[in-house]
Amino acid sequence: MSTDIAPEMLGAKIVEWYRCIVARDMEQVITLKNEVERFVETTEIHDEKVLSFYSLVMFRYQLLMEDFQKRKVIPPDLEVINKNDSVYDGLLKFLYYFMSGQAEFYQGRYKSAIRLYRIAEGLVNHIQDKSEKAEFFYRLGESYYRIDQYTFAVAYIEQAIDLFEQQQFYKEKILNCKLLLAAINTELSLFEKAESVYQSVLSEAKDFPTTHALILRSLGMNRTRQHKLEEARQYFMQALNTGNHMESVVGMKTQGDLANVLFRLQCDYDYALTLLQEAKSRAVEYKNQEYLARCTVTETLFVNESNEEQLLEALKRLEEHKLYFEYYEVAEEIAIYYEERGIIDKAFFFMKEATKYRINPTLLGVE
Incomplete structure (x- = not known):
């Protein structure tokens, strides 16, 4: 039997869930998701603002879990949500444009993502939590990186680092920001500058398997771009054997990159072919x-x-x-x-x- 619940109670729980998503505290993310879902499924909720907030944070959760990238979910109808401006305060408007931008980003429409992020940027003062602001600046910088606008990318990523450093428990986020700065230097052929950052973050990432694997992968890309293929092979293989990298969307890319390197080295042909076929199949599935x-x-x-x-x-x-x-x-x-x-x-x-x-x-x- 359904019961009423104070919107403030559910809203507070969703805020707590959202903050754990931003912090990538996976144990708490799953626990709070289950709590929030039980609230939503077993109670009558009449506050449209809270329901909208729930839809947006659920979508943020699906992005975190890579469900959206793996085409396992359909994004919420954010346009329908946005038609009724009366239910929106500053936080919801910010989240609407932020989540819409992320949806565009994960579909490879980076300029469209930036347009939506820039609207969200005009609302960022409604966000009091510095970690949420930092997450937003990181995502905006990441989008500029994807369209090769490195000056803007660096500026936003450095803002994100400054904000994350003012918070406790955000070491992994800072490592991700620095990793992106190193990737920019690699793409600009500033290999020594990139190497210094990579080695610094690598030594700090042992407690974070997801990020550790990303750093190993990035070192592989760094070596590939310097035509040091044997070193690239070793880093890619280490990445695929770290945490759950093999099963992730980025792991699909590492499979393709390792296959390419093995073919160029003219070694392990059968393994290279298996990797390539699996990477291509997954790329088709993900529409990458x-x-x-x-x-x-x-x-x-x-x-x-x-x-x-x-x-x-x-x-x-x-x-x-x-x-x-x-x-x-x-x-x-x-x-x-x-x-x-x-x-x-x-x-x-x-x-x-x-x-x-x-x-x-x-x-x-x-x-």
Whole structure:
């Protein structure tokens, strides 16, 4: 039998749940989720604001658990929620645009995500909790990173670090922020600067398996971009054997990257093929356009007969989704493949393609 419950009580419990999600306190996240769901399922709730808050935080939980990325859930109809402005205070408006932005981000629509985040930024003063503000600035910086706007990315990530450092129990979040700064330096070929950060955070991440695996993966990417393939292989394998990285969405990417490195090293062909097939299948399932393109290129170069049309289609996929750094990186890899085999005309063609999106760190002002 359903009963009434004070909206303030349920709202307070949802706030507590949300803060644990932000902090990635997984034990408390699961416990509070179950408590909140029992409240919602067994009581009559008449306050639309609380129901809207519940829908938004549940979506935030699904993002944390990668359910959205794995296509296991449909995002809430946020447009319907937003039509009735009368039920919104500043926090709900902020969360609406923040969650909408995250939905766009995880579907690879990074510029759309930034547009929504910028609206949320205008409401950020409604957020009193510094950790929530820090989480928001981190996500905004991450989105700018994905569209190669590194100056903006660094500025927002540094704001996030400043706020996280003012809070207790946010060491893992700070490590994630620093990891993103190191990734920016890697993409700008500032390898020594990136290495210093990677080694610093690696030594601090042993108690955080998810982040530890991400750092190992990032070191693998760092080595791949320096063409130190044997070192890259070792880091990717360590990442896949750390925590639950293999089962995560990012783990799918690591599988594809390791397969690529193994093919380029001309070793463990059967294992490389198994990894590639699984990574490509998961990329299709998750509708991850970047790794669909990357796996197609690896397959075309090293498994099937090299087919220039398929390579160009893969590059077009990256360009259409505005993955310009990735376009440069993949085109350069194709050029190197042909150069190593003495096919100079094709090597020259794909190197010209790569230079279309080569990033100059000096012009970006972050060198």
